[in-house]
Amino acid sequence: MGSMTDGGVENLKSARKLLLASLEKSKTLVATLEQPGPMFEEINRRLPSLEAAVRPIRAQKEALVAVGGHINRAVVPAAAVLKVFDAIHGLEKSLSDPQSDLPGYLSVLKRLQEALRFLGDNCGMAIQWLDDIVEYLEDNKVADDRYIVYLKKALEVLREWQNEERGHLDGGLLGAALERLENEFRRLLMENSVPLPMPSSSPTVGEQACIAPSPLPVPVIQKLQAILGRLSANDRLEKCISIYVEVRSSNVRASLQALNLDYLEISVSEFNDVQSIEGYIAQWGKHLEFAVKHLFEAEYKLCNDVFERMGLEVSMGCFSRIAAQAGILAFLQFGKTVTESKKDPIKLLKLLDIFASLNKLRLDFNRLFGGSPCAEIQNLTRDLIKRVIEGACEIFGELLVQVELQRQVPPPSDGSVPRLVSFITDYCNRLLSEDYKPMLTQALVIQRSWKQEIFQERLLIDEVLNIIRAIEINLDTWSKAYDDSVLSHFFMMNNHWHLYKHLKGTKLGALLGDSWLREHEQYKEYYSTIYVRESWGKLPALLSREGLILFSGGRATARDLVKKRLKGFNEAFDNMYQKQSSWVVVEKDMRERTCQLIVQAIVPVYRSYMQNYGPLVEQDASSSKYAKYTAQSLEKMLSSLFQPKPVKHGSFRIRQSSGKFTNGITDEGGSPSTVT
Template identity: 75%
Template sequence: MDSSDKSNEILKSTRKSLKHSLDKSKALGLSLERTGPRLDEIKQRLPSLEAAIRPILAQTDALDAVGGHINRAVVPAAAVLKVFDAIHGLEKSLSDPQSDLPGYLSVLKRLEEALRFLGDNCGMAIQWLDDIVEYLEDNRVADDRYIANLKKALKYLKELQSEENGNLDGGLLGVALDRLENEFRRLLTENSQPLPMANPVSGEEQASNSLAPPPIPVSVVQKLHAIIGRLIKNNRLDKCVSIYVQERSSTVRSSLQDLNLDYLEISVSEFNDVQSIEGYISQWGRHLEFAVKHLFEAEYNLCNDVFDRIGLEIWTGCFARIAAQAGILAFLQFGKTVTESRKDPIKMLKLLDIFSSLNKLRLDFNRLFGGAACSEIQNLTRDLIKRVIEGAADIFWELRLQVELQRKSPPPPDTSVPRLVSFITDYCNRLLGEDYKSLLTQVLVIHRSWKMEKFEERLLIDELLNIIREIEQNLESWSKACNDPVMPCLLLMNNHWHLYKHLKGTKLGIILGDSWLREQEQATERYLGTFMKESWGKLPGLLSREGLILFSGGRATARDLVKKRLKGFNEGFEEMYGRQSNWVIVEKDLRDRTCQRIVQAVVPVYRSYMQNYGALVEQDSNSNGKYVKHSAQSLEKLLGSLFQPKQMRFGSFKLRQQQASGKFENESVSVVGQYRSSPVTPATV
């Protein structure tokens, strides 16, 4: 074989070898391409395989001990799971508390027991599981990611078990307790009817005839007891008390709504004196008595019935909140508002009325509001009583000074009885009456005791007598200030007779004594005599008969004398009548007596004079009534009409006969203004 053939064979052999290698490479490439996904799968399985073979790599003693740890944790964990399943089984047994309260409470109690067991054992299981995780982590028996997942699960379990977020039952107990609270509220709502007010309290009749609010039936109270017991076991007493207070205080407020208590919200700025709210003060006493003796008394007993098993502190605190929210504080605040008003004599009477109302309820207040829970009510009540006593005492002891300060005021221009005189005499008699004497004495005794001073009843009497003496001195001062020389007589006559007539037979008159009363009567007669002498008694002297002897040739001279004297009489009469026609004598008997004295002094002299000498003037055609202006009858009528009281004289004070109580109230309106006008600052009591 030549060399060319040999070369060809080598090339063919090489070509064949290269082709074979290329085929093998392609086959290997295809095989590698098919193996790639399997490698990825193996790569993904490597961690789990590594975790699976970790125990094989761990030390033998660590592997031997892990089994015991696992067995100890599995037992409590299995118990927890079993109880958890039982709890959810109880959910189906929770009936409606309204339809079956005993059954509901029984299941609820089992649920509480199961939760306590679950909580106790859950803690033990968590502790053992903690130990396992710690052991696996310390001995590298398990994979890190596996241990991390265990830690995450344990953390969540611990949060469920904690007191703040206790939710091992999935919130089942909380829902069950909410339904029980709703049942507690329903029982109260359906059995708490307001006291029906067919007729809002009028006078004291309504309060005495009203019944207490209908009591909650014993069977309902027993249900409330059972519910309270379960709520206490679950730390829900505060919520239970809040529901009770809300429902019962709402019931009491509803009972009071028909009484129209809007006046309790009046502020000091809304009125200037107690006159404007005097009627409300009377209502206040009746309404307060009704509220305390009927409504709050019933609530006090009911609180005791419902919460007595828990303890005194709980039920008295519950009652205190009901009383405060239902309105007792508003009653006390109204009384305080009255004490802050400006001083005047009527205010003292109203303060005594308030003291009387509080004093009548003293035992009730001490019993109902005497506990530590009612400290706010006690403080407000003590403060109100202190303000009332100090305010009434201050006004009483200042009354004499206020009367004295009125001495500087001008006398009445009509010579009548000043409002101050009539007011003070009636006022002092009222203080000595059955309604106020004992109250005022008690107030003054307490007020003096606070100053460590002793009070005797004689001090009250002496002070009233001093006030009357101040009135007498005022009269003397006013009489000296009159701008007419005759006015003092009529002024003093008017007032001495008023004092005599209106104090005779009264308590104050008895204290002043018969001798003092006779002095007033005698002074009246004395000033009446002086009045007649200085005024109307001078008028008849103007009709002198001197020089009127009729003889032949003297008629013209006599006529001129008669004309002159009649003219003087007419001028004197008109001047005197003109002045005195604006004067007043208040008492009808004294007015009639005075007019009669004037008529007796003037008319007979005038009639006789006209009968004897009137013809001289009447025959003169040039007179034309210039000198004879009155007949005896017309003169008597004019004089008899003197000193009549004018309706609505001096503002709103009506100078006419009135009933004693009405007169006192009307006079007080104007005197109060005088009382305030004094320099003494009307400080708040």
């Protein structure tokens, strides 16, 4: 009994322990159940990941089996893309400095471009397969929705990068590398583009002028060509052309600045007539020839060398832009401005100067600016030539009419040579010179061809002869306009001598002939004789000796007679001297010859008279009234006659036939006036 009791106690103890343990667990459970909030939050946090993890297990078996194939097909191109992408960034470290190692830089750049092309091509395939996977996962609910949304966003970013010319697939590495290459292109140009040194004085450009060699060394050209090839392959040729045009046109402008070409910007309103810019027109021809043969010729050759592999259209287009920006258009505009100025005979010569300059450069213009990219330069040049030819022919055609219109203008009051006569004789000689006759003839031929008319060989010659004949008629008309016949003779003496002297030995004189020249020389002698006889030649008769011998015994009577005759001589001399002191003989030899004739007509007679009869009045208290002059003082006064006044050289301006002219070809002081 005692043993059973002991065994029972042990069993009870064990049961008690179990109950106590169960009780503690129950208490713990009760305590936990009393706080459900935190526990449910933890369960809620872990459920999504748990759900995503077990979703493939919940998906249909067929969907789980098929997803493996989709993944395998997408992994291969995706892995290739990642591998190439890693290779591209490996090339970044291999890109050297293009300035120090251009061939190496270009080689790496080519590999980079090829890798990027491969990346772009395969990236599209990888995106397509990954897109299929996402679509499959979404349709078959194999993956979590949030995960699918994340995948879609990533694929959308990849598509955007690919559509932007693949520029972002390499993180902008190729674009940056190409920009460095463009900078190297600019650096090579700028460091090797040096303005052509100008001569210390204005350039004299003649037939022997050499064409400037290519201004860039061959190695530099080769580097530029290599850079152009790589940039052109990346659609950056236009950027290179812009850089090239900017640098080279700036270089040409810097060369031209030394020539001081500010006058090219002059406008029609800034000058009154062609004479005011005559010097600029002469400079224009020299500067244009220098620019074409030295600067633009060199740029044309250099464009062909640098852009040789890009094609003729590219090189010509590049050159045309350089020429336009460097200043060729300004040269052509200046010529056009001259054609728009007022009509004037001098303008004809200046237009022919412009025509001669353009004609001399005709072959150069056709070669340099003959391509279609230079259409603007061609059009401006053709327009300028047309304006020059039409303007020159129009002025030449109006010369005869303008000379005839001058007949209504009063002759010069000083009896000198009218400005029209001296101007036209010199002008016609210049038209017949080797400088202008060929150009004027060519202009007339071209102008007639435009009108579908045949040019007559003697058109120029006959027109010049008609102008000279009109001048002769003008002289006759003007001589009859004087109220004083003596001044009329003086005027004709002056002008016949001028025609003879200034045309003898000239092309115009040879055209008129020796008989014509001799005729004017004879007319000069004829009018000179009449002039002296009808004016100064009448004075010696006032110093008559008649009656003085009869009164030899009566000094008082003789003295009175001498006084009377000296007084009459002095009054006549003073009046004539005062009147003719304003008359002018421009030609020195003619002036000296005329004064000599007058002195010979008066002084010997006066000297003899004073020697014989001067003593009768010299001791008289009023002797100074009668013995007013000595023979020496008379000779000095007469020898100083007909001195020319300061002249203002000019031209007469072309007017329409109905136009009005100012009063007189020369002003009262003998200075030529411009007819307006």
